[in-house]
Amino acid sequence: MATVELRFSAQPEHVRTARLVAAAVARRAGVDEAVLDELRLAVGEACSRAVGLHHSHGITSPVRVVLTEDDKAFSIEVGDEVPAPGADGSRSPAGARGAAAGEADEEDEMGLAVIRGLVDDMEVGHSEQGGVIRMSWPTALSDDLP
Numbered sequence: 177m178a179t180v181e182l183r184f185s186a187q188p189e190h191v192r193t194a195r196l197v198a199a200a201v202a203r204r205a206g207v208d209e210a211v212l213d214e215l216r217l218a219v220g221e222a223c224s225r226a227v228g229l230h231h232s233h234g235i236t237s238p239v240r241v242v243l244t245e246d247d248k249a250f251s252i253e254v255g256d257e258v259p260a261p262g263a264d265g266s267r268s269p270a271g272a273r274g275a276a277a278g279e280a281d282e283e284d285e286m287g288l289a290v291i292r293g294l295v296d297d298m299e300v301g302h303s304e305q306g307g308v309i310r311m312s313w314p315t316a317l318s319d320d321l322p
Contacts, residue, residue, distance in 0.1 A: 178205075178245045183238040186230035191223040194241050198252055205245035206315035215252075215313060218294040222254035222309045225287040229258045229307070240305075249297075251312035260302045 180201050184190040198219040199212050207215065219241070226239040240255040288309075292298060295311045302308065 180243040182241040182243070184241075186227045186235065186237075186239050188224065188227055190239075191220055191227060194223045194239075195220045198241065198243060201243045201245070202250050202252075202313070205250040207250050207313050208316060211313055214294045215311075218291050218298075218311055219252060219254065221287050221290050221294070222252075222311070225284065225291075225309075226254055226256040226307075228283065228287075229256045233258050245315070248315065249312045250315050251310060253308050253310050255303065255305060255308040257306040259306065 180197070182194060182197055184194060195216045199216045202212060202215050203209070223239060223241065229235075230237070230239065235257050237257050240253070242253040242255070244251045244253075288300060291309065291311070295313075297312045299310050300307070301310070
Protein backbone atom coordinates (compact mmCIF):
# COMPACT_ATOMS: atom_id res chain seq x y z
CA MET A 177 0.00 0.00 0.00
CA ALA A 178 1.45 3.35 -1.05
CA THR A 179 0.59 6.52 0.85
CA VAL A 180 1.28 10.18 0.17
CA GLU A 181 0.56 12.72 2.89
CA LEU A 182 0.20 16.40 2.16
CA ARG A 183 -0.18 19.15 4.76
CA PHE A 184 -0.80 22.75 3.80
CA SER A 185 -1.51 25.94 5.67
CA ALA A 186 -5.21 26.72 5.74
CA GLN A 187 -5.07 29.26 2.93
CA PRO A 188 -7.37 29.15 -0.11
CA GLU A 189 -4.46 29.55 -2.53
CA HIS A 190 -3.07 26.13 -1.46
CA VAL A 191 -6.24 24.24 -2.42
CA ARG A 192 -5.24 24.25 -6.09
CA THR A 193 -1.95 22.55 -5.23
CA ALA A 194 -3.79 19.85 -3.26
CA ARG A 195 -6.09 19.23 -6.25
CA LEU A 196 -3.14 18.91 -8.63
CA VAL A 197 -1.24 16.53 -6.33
CA ALA A 198 -4.35 14.39 -5.79
CA ALA A 199 -5.01 14.10 -9.53
CA ALA A 200 -1.38 13.20 -10.28
CA VAL A 201 -1.24 10.50 -7.59
CA ALA A 202 -4.67 9.15 -8.63
CA ARG A 203 -3.57 8.90 -12.26
CA ARG A 204 -0.43 7.02 -11.21
CA ALA A 205 -2.55 4.72 -9.02
CA GLY A 206 -4.70 3.70 -12.00
CA VAL A 207 -7.88 5.70 -11.43
CA ASP A 208 -9.87 5.93 -14.66
CA GLU A 209 -9.12 9.12 -16.63
CA ALA A 210 -12.88 9.66 -17.01
CA VAL A 211 -13.31 10.36 -13.28
CA LEU A 212 -10.20 12.48 -12.68
CA ASP A 213 -12.13 15.73 -13.18
CA GLU A 214 -14.71 14.71 -10.54
CA LEU A 215 -11.90 13.59 -8.23
CA ARG A 216 -10.16 16.96 -8.65
CA LEU A 217 -13.40 18.85 -7.95
CA ALA A 218 -14.22 16.70 -4.90
CA VAL A 219 -10.76 17.18 -3.41
CA GLY A 220 -10.95 20.91 -4.07
CA GLU A 221 -14.33 21.14 -2.37
CA ALA A 222 -13.19 19.06 0.63
CA CYS A 223 -10.01 21.13 1.02
CA SER A 224 -11.90 24.42 0.64
CA ARG A 225 -14.33 23.26 3.30
CA ALA A 226 -11.46 22.37 5.67
CA VAL A 227 -9.79 25.75 5.02
CA GLY A 228 -13.07 27.55 5.75
CA LEU A 229 -13.61 25.59 8.96
CA HIS A 230 -10.07 26.37 10.13
CA HIS A 231 -10.57 30.07 9.43
CA SER A 232 -13.97 30.26 11.13
CA HIS A 233 -12.62 28.51 14.24
CA GLY A 234 -9.34 30.41 14.40
CA ILE A 235 -7.26 27.26 13.87
CA THR A 236 -3.78 27.86 12.46
CA SER A 237 -2.65 24.25 12.08
CA PRO A 238 -2.40 22.76 8.57
CA VAL A 239 -5.07 20.89 6.64
CA ARG A 240 -4.20 17.20 6.13
CA VAL A 241 -4.65 15.29 2.88
CA VAL A 242 -3.76 11.59 2.83
CA LEU A 243 -3.72 9.79 -0.53
CA THR A 244 -3.64 5.99 -0.30
CA GLU A 245 -3.32 3.43 -3.07
CA ASP A 246 -4.05 -0.24 -2.47
CA ASP A 247 -4.82 -3.24 -4.69
CA LYS A 248 -8.43 -2.32 -5.41
CA ALA A 249 -8.97 1.36 -4.66
CA PHE A 250 -7.49 4.80 -4.37
CA SER A 251 -8.64 6.75 -1.33
CA ILE A 252 -8.29 10.31 -0.15
CA GLU A 253 -8.82 11.64 3.35
CA VAL A 254 -9.08 15.37 3.94
CA GLY A 255 -8.83 16.26 7.61
CA ASP A 256 -9.38 19.41 9.59
CA GLU A 257 -8.71 20.08 13.27
CA VAL A 258 -12.14 21.42 14.19
CA PRO A 259 -13.63 19.72 17.26
CA ALA A 260 -16.48 17.25 16.86
CA PRO A 261 -19.97 18.74 16.47
CA GLY A 262 -21.80 19.96 19.54
CA ALA A 263 -25.03 18.49 20.82
CA ASP A 264 -26.97 20.41 18.16
CA GLY A 265 -24.82 18.90 15.37
CA SER A 266 -23.29 22.28 14.53
CA ARG A 267 -19.59 22.83 13.92
CA SER A 268 -20.08 26.58 14.19
CA PRO A 269 -17.43 28.41 16.21
CA ALA A 270 -18.03 28.78 19.91
CA GLY A 271 -19.88 31.99 20.58
CA ALA A 272 -21.21 32.28 17.01
CA ARG A 273 -24.87 33.23 17.05
CA GLY A 274 -27.74 33.89 14.76
CA ALA A 275 -27.35 34.43 11.04
CA ALA A 276 -23.54 34.01 10.94
CA ALA A 277 -23.70 30.56 12.56
CA GLY A 278 -26.57 29.55 10.29
CA GLU A 279 -24.70 30.67 7.17
CA ALA A 280 -21.60 28.74 8.22
CA ASP A 281 -23.66 25.58 8.74
CA GLU A 282 -25.40 26.07 5.37
CA GLU A 283 -22.07 26.47 3.57
CA ASP A 284 -20.77 23.35 5.32
CA GLU A 285 -23.81 21.31 4.25
CA MET A 286 -23.65 22.69 0.69
CA GLY A 287 -20.00 21.66 0.40
CA LEU A 288 -20.82 18.16 1.61
CA ALA A 289 -23.72 17.92 -0.86
CA VAL A 290 -21.42 18.87 -3.74
CA ILE A 291 -18.89 16.21 -2.71
CA ARG A 292 -21.63 13.57 -2.39
CA GLY A 293 -22.72 14.42 -5.93
CA LEU A 294 -19.19 13.83 -7.22
CA VAL A 295 -18.13 10.75 -5.22
CA ASP A 296 -19.97 7.43 -4.95
CA ASP A 297 -17.95 6.15 -1.99
CA MET A 298 -17.71 8.89 0.63
CA GLU A 299 -18.05 9.21 4.37
CA VAL A 300 -17.77 12.05 6.83
CA GLY A 301 -16.47 11.36 10.30
CA HIS A 302 -14.37 12.59 13.17
CA SER A 303 -11.05 11.43 14.51
CA GLU A 304 -9.12 12.49 17.57
CA GLN A 305 -7.59 15.31 15.51
CA GLY A 306 -10.90 16.65 14.12
CA GLY A 307 -13.19 16.14 11.15
CA VAL A 308 -12.33 13.93 8.19
CA ILE A 309 -13.86 13.31 4.78
CA ARG A 310 -12.95 9.94 3.26
CA MET A 311 -13.46 9.37 -0.46
CA SER A 312 -12.44 6.43 -2.64
CA TRP A 313 -12.44 5.39 -6.27
CA PRO A 314 -11.75 2.02 -7.89
CA THR A 315 -8.47 1.61 -9.72
CA ALA A 316 -7.95 0.01 -13.14
CA LEU A 317 -6.15 -2.82 -11.37
CA SER A 318 -9.28 -3.62 -9.35
CA ASP A 319 -11.17 -4.35 -12.61
CA ASP A 320 -8.75 -7.18 -13.35
CA LEU A 321 -9.09 -8.87 -9.96
CA PRO A 322 -11.74 -11.50 -9.19
